[in-house]
Amino acid sequence: MSVATVMVYVDPAQQAEEQVRVARSVAAKFEASVIGVSASAIEPDFVAEGVIIQETTTEDIKRMKTELAEKERWFRDVVGLPAGRVAWRWNLEYPLDYLANEARAADLVVLKSSYRKVDPYRLIDPAEAVLRMGRPTVLVPEHVHELQADRIVIGWKDTREARLAVHDALPFLKRASRVSIVEICTSNEQDAARRRVRDVAAHLGRHRVKAETDVRVHMAESDAHQLVRVAKDQGADLIVTGAYGHSRLGEWVFGGMTRGLLDEAPFCLMMSH
Structure with missing residues (x-):
């Protein structure tokens, strides 16, 4: 196995940089490319007392798309690699399903090792991701910004x-x-x-x-x-x-x-x- 492409999941509202910086350090070690992946799912409508309640409006969807597209600038700034070695992918889809599919393009996936809250519409459950993706995964705890692996x-x-x-x-x-x-x-x-x-x-x-x-x-x-x-x-x-x-x-x-x-x-x- 060689490491030519590193994929990393980015929460659309994420501000902490840990797992992105670790992905960058791995890419630098192997002269690899980095693909950032992010997704948000549209929450389904539900029925209350026989009435269909629409949880997500057209404006909400527009805002979600803008948020995902604009996260690319933050991601590229944190990665700091030449533009030709960095890619950004996003979609309105359940994040875990999207990442599991997109992992076909990667040799290695980098994830946060835990999330403080469960949110299947925006966040990744690292346990389920590792067991579904079919790719080796580096799991990054809080406050770790580099992987030397010496x-x-x-x-x-x-x-x-x-x-x-x-x-x-x-x-x-x-x-x-x-x-x-x-x-x-x-x-x-x-x-x-x-x-x-x-x-x-x-x-x-x-x-x-x-x-x-x-x-x-x-x-x-x-x-x-x-x-x-x-x-x-x-x-x-x-x-x-x-x-x-x-x-x-x-x-x-x-x-x-x-x-x-x-x-x-x-x-x-x-x-x-």
């Missing part, structure tokens, strides 16, 4: 998702000065875990990535907290891991480890599903 921790689990995540992260791993493969297991699994992470390290070595291995035993703290602590101790600014989730009552949700990393990690996560 020291990387791989949160290993012997699953399809983790294998895909390591493959997708190869462009970053090849440029890192330190890569650590960490598996957290039960005490009676340590020998098998050591064999697994040694296999991953050997595989990466054939791609000219020198990686350390580290097997840890489950502790009283959550696995997510333990992995974040390891990454902090190593001075890492990126954790690479598979994204694990399932559908519940029509909604995609992350599993415990994945959700824990999103809630606790003070640096970027790169996830694949």
